[in-house]
Amino acid sequence: MGDPDTVLRRVFGYDTFRGEQREIIEHVVGGGDALVLMPTGGGKSLCYQIPSLVRDGVGVVVSPLIALMQDQVDALTALGVRAGFLNSTQTPDERRLVEAEYLAGELDLLYLAPERLGLESTVRLLDKGTIALFAIDEAHCVSQWGHDFRPDYLALSMLHERWPDVPRIALTATATPATHEEIATRLDLTGARHFVASFDRPNIQYRIVSKAEPRRQLLELLRTEHAGDAGIVYCLSRASVEKTAAYLVEQGIPALPYHAGLDGATRARHQSRFLREDGLVMVATIAFGMGIDKPDVRFVAHLDLPKSVEGYYQETGRAGRDGQPSTAWLAYGLQDVVQQRKMIDDSDGDAAHRRRLAAHLDAMLALCETVECRRVRLLAYFGQRGEPCGNCDTCLTPPESWDGTVPAQKLLSTVLRLDRERNQRFGAGQAIDILLGKSTPKVTQHRHDQLTVFGIGTDLHEADWRGVVRQLLARDLLAVEGEYGTLTLTDGSADVLRGNRTVMMRREPERRRAPKASRRA
Numbered sequence: 001m002g003d004p005d006t007v008l009r010r011v012f013g014y015d016t017f018r019g020e021q022r023e024i025i026e027h028v029v030g031g032g033d034a035l036v037l038m039p040t041g042g043g044k045s046l047c048y049q050i051p052s053l054v055r056d057g058v059g060v061v062v063s064p065l066i067a068l069m070q071d072q073v074d075a076l077t078a079l080g081v082r083a084g085f086l087n088s089t090q091t092p093d094e095r096r097l098v099e100a101e102y103l104a105g106e107l108d109l110l111y112l113a114p115e116r117l118g119l120e121s122t123v124r125l126l127d128k129g130t131i132a133l134f135a136i137d138e139a140h141c142v143s144q145w146g147h148d149f150r151p152d153y154l155a156l157s158m159l160h161e162r163w164p165d166v167p168r169i170a171l172t173a174t175a176t177p178a179t180h181e182e183i184a185t186r187l188d189l190t191g192a193r194h195f196v197a198s199f200d201r202p203n204i205q206y207r208i209v210s211k212a213e214p215r216r217q218l219l220e221l222l223r224t225e226h227a228g229d230a231g232i233v234y235c236l237s238r239a240s241v242e243k244t245a246a247y248l249v250e251q252g253i254p255a256l257p258y259h260a261g262l263d264g265a266t267r268a269r270h271q272s273r274f275l276r277e278d279g280l281v282m283v284a285t286i287a288f289g290m291g292i293d294k295p296d297v298r299f300v301a302h303l304d305l306p307k308s309v310e311g312y313y314q315e316t317g318r319a320g321r322d323g324q325p326s327t328a329w330l331a332y333g334l335q336d337v338v339q340q341r342k343m344i345d346d347s348d349g350d351a352a353h354r355r356r357l358a359a360h361l362d363a364m365l366a367l368c369e370t371v372e373c374r375r376v377r378l379l380a381y382f383g384q385r386g387e388p389c390g391n392c393d394t395c396l397t398p399p400e401s402w403d404g405t406v407p408a409q410k411l412l413s414t415v416l417r418l419d420r421e422r423n424q425r426f427g428a429g430q431a432i433d434i435l436l437g438k439s440t441p442k443v444t445q446h447r448h449d450q451l452t453v454f455g456i457g458t459d460l461h462e463a464d465w466r467g468v469v470r471q472l473l474a475r476d477l478l479a480v481e482g483e484y485g486t487l488t489l490t491d492g493s494a495d496v497l498r499g500n501r502t503v504m505m506r507r508e509p510e511r512r513r514a515p516k517a518s519r520r521a
């Protein structure tokens, strides 16, 4: 097949390598192990495809993205590369055909679902052929600390024991320093060379707004800044995916739903329309998007809070793979915090698992509530340095930081009084009604207008109070409990109540237009 440069030109039709591709490829061609951290769109595939073509034998690619294997193989076949895959979606006959090709040395690349490697029959098959290398795609799936753990990946440590002379290259687009370490240890790659690219995606403008009427806010974004553009809208639940897609269509915006509750044929049809047609909006749960290579996705919008910074980074990373300006927009509110804390409480798994989920959520909340550059915070999370970017909402329209200690004390004492004096627990709505001195039926019924805190918070608006509750929850100075999301105090609350702790809060540049527009105005 020739040297890497020739393969790059003749097979893939590109003139030059990008970033560290050349170093990575030469290292693996030479038989070295590699761990590659590179953002989405950085060009990871060539890093194992070219060595597979240059080295003797078949490049074996382990990937969890079963639904995309056919597409990947088709794309390679179109370039004249001999590729096949083995996974559970095939009939035994289809599998036998691929196995025969492998044994006859008629393949350059073989894609495998990770669970295949757990089968002794697969191991015996691989032994009968020549393996050029192992590529472990989406390598963060081996990390239990990460956000996308797949137990099948743990078995991949056997690759090295079984085939010590075959080079291995593990690749991922998302890894904190801790995840990075864990990948290296679990895959037995501590002796591998590590290639870490910058995770910055300078063409993506990060924006996080406070959630009021999310669908209307989304519509405004699409109409004012992204008319006719292709994009992805992420929602937490299937129901909200359906509702949002229907709403956009009603408003004249071509949108399609995608979630795991739709049958396979519908999902495949919607995915392929999104990839092939211009200007479609995909409204989806996070079931959609991994491995999707559509260069001109102009925006990724989140109507609900992602569960982790890794998830947020990966999902927003699907915007702007072509390098053109793109928007990552997230609407986030009090209810998101309440809902996600409750989901963690209700989740299966042991205490350590719940602590992990809580730590992921806390990091995501800190990104939402920061008054610093979003990009600096995001990169810092992945252990990388950055300068204030001038291309995120906090850089473009800096939020005010204000001393919210007194409102925080008022709110916490309301929760304290309900608990101590009445032995009652209520949600945020009731606490805010009490502070605002609203004589709602629920307030009168429970005689909450008799509490000393009734009406002591009229200096702030309801939306401000929701911001106060949200920020206290985000910092664990207040907690929610149980089915109804009732408020309770935490260890940190006492410090605030005693006046031992100042609480600086973020004030949204409320209802301003898009950052860019307001700059020019």
Ligand code: ADP
Pocket (backbone or CB within 6 Å): 014, 015, 016, 017, 018, 021, 038, 039, 040, 041, 042, 043, 044, 045, 046, 293
């Ligand atoms: P990743 O897997 O890191 O998200 P891909 O391997 O899918 O990225 O590559 C992203 C896009 O960049 C693809 O369309 C790919 O063909 C293109 N690409 C990769 N390397 C190069 C290169 N050296 N020159 C030009 N285009 C490239």
Ligand code: ZN
Pocket (backbone or CB within 6 Å): 373, 374, 375, 376, 388, 389, 390, 391, 392, 393, 394, 395, 396
């Ligand atoms: Zn910035």
